[in-house]
Amino acid sequence: MPNETLLNRVQQSFDRQGLMRHLDARLVRVEPGLCVVALPYSDKVTQQQAGFHGGAIGALADIAGGYAGLTTVPADMEVVSVEYKINFLAAFQGGELRATGHVVKAGRRVIVTTAEVIHIDADGKESACAVMQQTLVSVPKTY
Numbered sequence: 001m002p003n004e005t006l007l008n009r010v011q012q013s014f015d016r017q018g019l020m021r022h023l024d025a026r027l028v029r030v031e032p033g034l035c036v037v038a039l040p041y042s043d044k045v046t047q048q049q050a051g052f053h054g055g056a057i058g059a060l061a062d063i064a065g066g067y068a069g070l071t072t073v074p075a076d077m078e079v080v081s082v083e084y085k086i087n088f089l090a091a092f093q094g095g096e097l098r099a100t101g102h103v104v105k106a107g108r109r110v111i112v113t114t115a116e117v118i119h120i121d122a123d124g125k126e127s128a129c130a131v132m133q134q135t136l137v138s139v140p141k142t143y
Contacts, residue, residue, distance in 0.1 A: 036098060036101075068102055071103070082110075113136065
């Protein structure tokens with residue numbers, strides 16, 4: 001499937017994500033087996049000490065891995081997360097987070113992905129924030 005077709009498919013699904021709209025997340029890049037999603041810092045994504053909330057970081061990693069997985073299934077299918085495990089490496093405020101999801105193995109039913117989350121500060125400095133491993137399953141598309 002050409003990259004533009006993949007991008008359109010992922011963008012259409014992404015646009016249906018109420019949580020991603022609420023958090024102001026955006027797609028940055030889509031290729032076969034890869035997806036990059038950005039999350040800007042705002043009061044929508046903070047915890048009590050004004051850092052990015054772990055739930056927002058986890059959601060970003062889940063979305064990046066999930067959409068990387070979506071690029072490997074037929075157009076009449078979607079994917080859903082069965083599980084993920086995330087390690088938080090450092091806390092950050094300001095700037096934005098970028099999660100890069102990669103497909104490790106795409107089977108007919110089960111897909112394993114990873115996602116790396118980095119923080120990019122106002123000066124463009126990149127720092128490791130979190131790493132995730134995820135299991136997805138393909139399901140019929142219902143919309």
